[in-house]
């Protein structure tokens with residue numbers, strides 16, 4: 007093994023340890039929420055408290071970075087959280103779930119693992135041809151692509167996180183450790199829906215579990231490790247579902263109107279989105295630049311393009 011390869015392997019190993027430390031920290035601090043609050047506050051009130059605790063635990067992640075000198079890998083953190091939820095479901099929650107939902111849940115978790123691997127290692131649509139290099143502004147003459155008699159913009163943008171030029175660039179997804187572009191946008195949306203369904207399923211199952219055992223023994227639920235973990239993992243899944251649904255709504259909007267997140271945020275950097283209106287007020291001429299989306303072909307065409315066209 008060459009020195010650089012060995013160095014990369016050591017860094018990956020350290021990053022995996024930091025990621026594991028982040029996951030253990032997050033699940034541990036969430037575990038404390040029902041332990042101290044269950045008899046004092048009802049479950050819905052615990053949700054915002056758990057949200058704040060999770061944000062704080064993200065800050066604690068910086069402490070692990072200081073200890074080990076390397077950052078956590080967010081895709082590994084996602085993988086470990088998913089594995090933890092799946093493993094805990096199998097060992098504790100599963101007995102209260104009937105066969106069909108149980109099989110569906112296992113399938114969802116397995117597919118998410120495969121999908122996660124594919125999107126982390128997949129090509130989002132990197133533009134490698136020398137003619138498609140971008141300037142710092144994200145736009146250059148080479149960004150216009152000639153098609154038959156006319157020309158149209160190729161929608162190649164530069165990702166500021168990985169400095170790569172990506173066709174149909176939407177955003178850099180830290181959770182999946184990759185750019186989201188023309189080639190993996192559909193997979194990204196499928197995975198997002200998959201995560202929401204899996205976490206929502208787990209929330210329902212664990213809530214059912216809590217209902218069953220809360221009636222039997224409140225004391226048991228609060229004073230055992232597994233009882234507390236059922237509640238803390240349910241809070242974790244609920245919070246994930248809440249922010250991911252908002253995220254999904256945004257991406258569905260982008261699909262319906264054929265616009266990318268990067269374009270929506272940085273439209274003033276891309277000339278094709280700028281409509282110049284000449285105004286004359288009090289004898290003075292001025293230009294007003296307004297937003298217009300040249301790619302919006304109507305709802306059905308936009309959805310069709312998203313599902314079936316790779317070059318947009």
Ligand SMILES: [Zn+2]
Pocket residue numbers: 165166167168169170177178179184185186
């Ligand atoms: Zn990127």
